[in-house]
Amino acid sequence: MSPTTWGWLVLLFPLLGTVIIGLGFRNYPRAAGVIGTAAIGLAFVCSVGALLSLLGRDPNNREVVSSLWNYDFSAGVDAKLQILIDPISIFMMLVVSGVSTLIHLYSTAYMRSDRGYARYFAYLNYFVLSMLILVMAGNFVILIVGWAGVGAASYLLISFWYRRTTATGAGIKAFVINVLGDVGLVLGTFFIFRHTHTMTFLGTFKAAPHVFSSDTPDLVAGCLLFLVGAFAKSAQVPLHTWLPDAMEGPTPVSSLIHAATMVTAGVYLIVRLHPLFQLAPTAEDTGVIIGCVTLLIAGSIALVVTDLKRVIAYSTMSQIGYMIMGASAGAYSAALYHLMTHAFFKALLFMAAGSIIGAMAGNQSLDRMHGFRKAMPFTFACFVIGGLALSGVPPFSGWLSKDDVIAYVNNRGGLFEVVGVLGYVGAGLTGLYTFRMIFRAFFGEPSPEAVELEHGHLAHADVPRNPMTGEEEDTETGFPGPEHAIAEREPAMKIAMTLLAILAVIGGVLQVPGIDHVLTNFLSTAFTNTPAASPADEPSTRAAWIGLVIGAVIGLGGITIAYGIYVRRPGTSSKLQAAFPWLHNFLVHKWYFDELFDVAIVRPTLAIGRFTQAVLERIVISGGVTGGISGIVRSGSAAVRRGQTGFLRFYAAAMILGLSIVVLYFLISST
């Protein structure tokens, strides 16, 4: 079967899953989990099929396009329902569907007692469908459709526990910032379309070097707008404030959407549109700088945050900074490599976080959880594996991929060397905050819940509470269910986490410098067909290995410092906080971005809205325009009504008067 047939099948299964679960949820609530997981599993199988089919083709012929429908051909806009199967999209399809299957499996156990179980799987399938549409899109139109779909799914899933006001607020925040990105994406498309006159990717890439020369203003504007979209979706500064709040959603949602797939859509966008970006170095430089800034800011905030999931969220933001940095600098296969490994270990970390939060009966605060090492050995192992991969410790996959990116950036020389150095600083921070989290949660005196668990009894909260604000809740629809699941007791969770752990360990084997270049070779065909300059030169094997060693040392150094602060001398962190109170405050307030947006954007907008309502709406429109018109009509009709007196003679007089006027008119006109 041709790759595109496999591609359409990949889209078909999640669509069927969504529709069946969505429409039939009243009939078979429990089956929703099975159906959802099976749908995504089948999608993964079909992605593998597409991969094999594509590999069976000649390397020069590995970009296959298939259109099902031609929507409109007016005004020269060729909008087709089109998918493009090439190595980039196959890669993304495999990562997305593979990790999604495991997360679906995990969710069947994790969300078992939630009353909205079927709704959850319908939303999750819808999300995977949208993400697959996004990565398989063959033209800008379908890309935008997928982009909007994942934004909508993200909103639905973040505010899944819709009776929690914090969750709904977070959902709205995420959606609004995402819409800003959507606007950037659509406007960018228009800027490009104006010159290339085609919507399809292959057509645009072919036309680009002829229509744009380097750094044409329209092209730069378009690429910068694409970057706005990418930053909003991938939570880069300054459009990053939604990601920490998005942790209000259920943990599997965080692991799927906000770690492995949706937030990587920005990276995918840059990689997919690389011919355009290569022609606009200004936009590339912007991407690199923003990526670098983000990874440092996020890393610094993660050092002080006390909510477990938010630490992992900031770490996601930071790692995606690496990916954006790499993709903007031209290290496309390195960025995608890091995307893949990050998906593995971040999803694993989130799953493990879900497990320990379950043990804490829903509480997420690092202040309250310690000493779970003996009570939850499996979860501890998963955390450690994920943490080591994240910090870039050999031989885990994260080490190879992260340092691949930094090596590329360093190799480009010039200003990029500075960025590369900052990347190493960020790697150190990564090791520090990751193991801060692990040491705090698993070492030290066991907390009461851990003690209970050691005795074989899973802790239960008397009154379910909102983990952020402490408000009381109940366990009906719209709030989390009454029971909590931990990995040690749920086989489904264990299987998913084990698979991810294995992948996190051995996933790096795909691209060891000097030994094999599976990914680069596979992906290179997608990059050589572009007529523009080739992607950044690969660093030599020697430089790559030097970079790897440096990265390993820095990562291990960060872990050691964390060990020193949190395990060996437990009071150090509070002493540090007391020594630098202003710095601590600054970081706890997340560099005051939320406050800045509140003052600069939210308040003026609300004020404008209030003014518009009070003055424009109430006085001018309701009072003046509609009130005026209806007032005129009313007074007119009142005036006319006064003629209906009911007096016969009055009517007769009016008639006689009218008659005399008519006669007068005829008299005058006849003279």
Add this chain to the structure above:
Amino acid sequence: MSAVLFFIAAISAVIGAVGVVTLRNPLYAVLALVCHLVALAALFLLLRAEFVAAAQVVVYAGAVMVLYVFVVAYVGGGDEIAAGSSLRILGPLFAVALAVELFIAMLGSALQGIKGDGAKFHLGFGTPAHIGRLFLTTYLFPFEVASLLLLVAAVGAIVLARRRRGLEDDDRDFQQVRAAARPAYTGTLAEAVGVRRVLEQLEQAHGGVTELMGGVPQDREMTPTIVGTSDTKKSGSDESGEEQS
């Protein structure tokens, strides 16, 4: 000679008209109109419209005016002329304005269009034979429609003057029929709902006053209640309410 006759007839017509408008007693006004009609018949004769003149006297002055006399005798009523209304002055003013305009029209251009003495006179012009032939040939349709109109008017007059006072003597049978026991699911909706009960409740609520349209008068001197002027009739309807059910 015809000029003299014309002036006599014209002046009496005008005097009759003025009399209709100014005489207070409506019966005198009717008589003035009769005089006016006869003068007009004379004018018709001068215009060679014999049949029309005859019809005028027989039908108009004869039948219609007699009808008027009957009704005046029944209804009666005299009045002051337009007391306390601005139309007292405006009315004649409008009429004078209209008259002036029409006279200007006539005396201005119209008179050129009016051939002085009329067309050549055909024998039999205006005789019943001519008129009759025309009615049955050229103007058949208006003739038939006119008869239809008369029928409609007659029916309308009867409907208008019908009694509407509610149940009277001969209606007491109907009342009894209504009060008799009925098998289930027969009868009017009002009975099913229980209109009579409503009447009793209304009585109790308003202390014996019912404001039903038309009321249910019994064999008394009382005049029926009418919505809108019921305040002057309440004393009467008190009795009406009590004597019900």
Add this chain to the structure above:
Amino acid sequence: MAIGWYLAVSVLIFCIGAGGVLVRRNPLVILLCLELMLNAGNLALVAFARMHGGEAGQIFALIVMVVAACEVTVGLGLLVAISRRNLPIDVDELHELNG
């Protein structure tokens, strides 16, 4: 007599009738004034018939008479109905059809 004279008489009677309609308050008398106006129209019709030499005007006048008769019938029937309900026979008092 020139036809113009007859028309002048007709105009005069019409305007007197119009003034009467506006001035009187007894509906009966108003109907009488209405008759005046109708008759004035009849006179004009017959005068024109004489002028043109055709009898159409006379036919028209006869039909007008029929219409006048019908109108009187219905009008008087209304009056009788009003007086039956003991309403005042005064057009200034009968003004409920207003708004």
